[in-house]
Amino acid sequence: MVEIVPEAGIALYVHWPWCVRKCPYCDFNSVALSARSHEAQYLSALLKDLDACLQLAGARTVTSIFFGGGTPSLMSAEGFAGLMEGISRRVQLAADCEVTMEANPGTVEQERFEDYARAGVNRFSIGVQSFNDRFLKALGRIHSGREAHRAVEAALHCTDNVNLDVMYALPGQTLDDVGRDVDAALHAGVTHLSFYELTIEEGTAFAKKTPAGLPDIDAAADMGDLVHARLSEAGFEHYEISGYAKAGRRCRHNLTYWTFGDYLGIGAGAHGKVTVDGGILRTVRRASPFLYMDDVEQERVSGQLHDVDAQSLPFEFMLNALRLFEGVPAARWQQTTGLSLSVIEPVLAELRKEGLLVQDADRIAATDLGRRFLSDVQERFLPEEDRF
DSSP, rough: OOOOOOEEEEEEEEEEEEEOOOTTOOOSOOEEEEOOOTTTHHHHHHHHHHHHHHHHHOOEEEEEEEEEEEGGSSHHHHHHHHHHHHHHHHHHEEEEEEEEEEEEEEGGGGHHHHHHHTTOOOEEEEEEOOHHHHHHHHHTSSOHHHHHHHHHHHHHHHOEEEEEEEEESOTOHHHHHHHHHHHHHHHTOOSSSEEEEEOTTSSHHHHOOTTTTTTOHHHHHHHHHHHHHHHHHOOOOOOBSSSSTTTTOOOHHHHHHTTTTTTESSSSOOOEEEEEEEEEEEEESSSHHHHHHHHHTTGGGGGOOOEEOOTTHHHHHHHHHHTTTTTTHHHHHHHHHHGGGGGGGHHHHHHHHTTOOOOOOTTTOOOOHHTTTTHHHTTTTTGGGGOO
């Protein structure tokens, strides 16, 4: 095995587990509970967790921070400012560090957004999901279409770098309905759009009772094609399965994931990936915010990690890299895993022959056909006994 040399930079993910109400489609680690009575304790735990992570990762410049959830925009302005100050004291932030906060339009207040921006947020990601009240109700969202527009305006008042999350293939939705949401998203004037097809995830309320009127697979595909065509015509680059960006506005934090870079993960349920001493470690925190805070207090988080074995690396790498339309340079494989390209070359050759990967020895990327069957392509990199 070739020694892996960690890259200079590293990303930081911070998880905020609380939200106002659990959406029926959501399988993220979130708890519908008022966070105010727990905020101080949780913020303190985050910084102690970061201390533990830094003992593992060492002094590496942080190139991006992503506050996800849950609903991080429920954090008090004072609490967030203290958290950012604590992070800044512990790590070296890159001069152009991208700092993203996810926000729910139902929790947006102009003054608090301005406070977040003053504390360091320079990119907002707003979970609009739809601008149509009928579909917002079907999704169990707490905001209206009007509030979605107000949230976008509030974010753009603070920074010009804003992403909107939008969903399609919703219960009862037509192609024309999707077109109207696309038009509304384009009219909003943001720099990044993430369009996701609604999927029914195990363990969600929708999985227990599937909503009526879901578009069939062909209708959903037509909706995805419409999104791609409209956004491409408007100058958005479709650079990742769900991601569209204006020139120079790709999400730097997510690119760390997709290019198999390193990132620290702090907070309840957070995951991290750290390259150390020629190997790769995965860190994971317990999902319950209360068990998580107890783990931090009892100094148990430093042991919550495991080695990524060589047999798992091909699938883990491709699970990320093949999401990118351009893929990654073939050299990225050895750079981030320490393994020779010969380890995966037989599978690469098969997939190229089948027209599922591009015919380019210097690049690993799916073709249009490969992206249509992306899960199947990624599965081919699993050890044979682990394939589904």
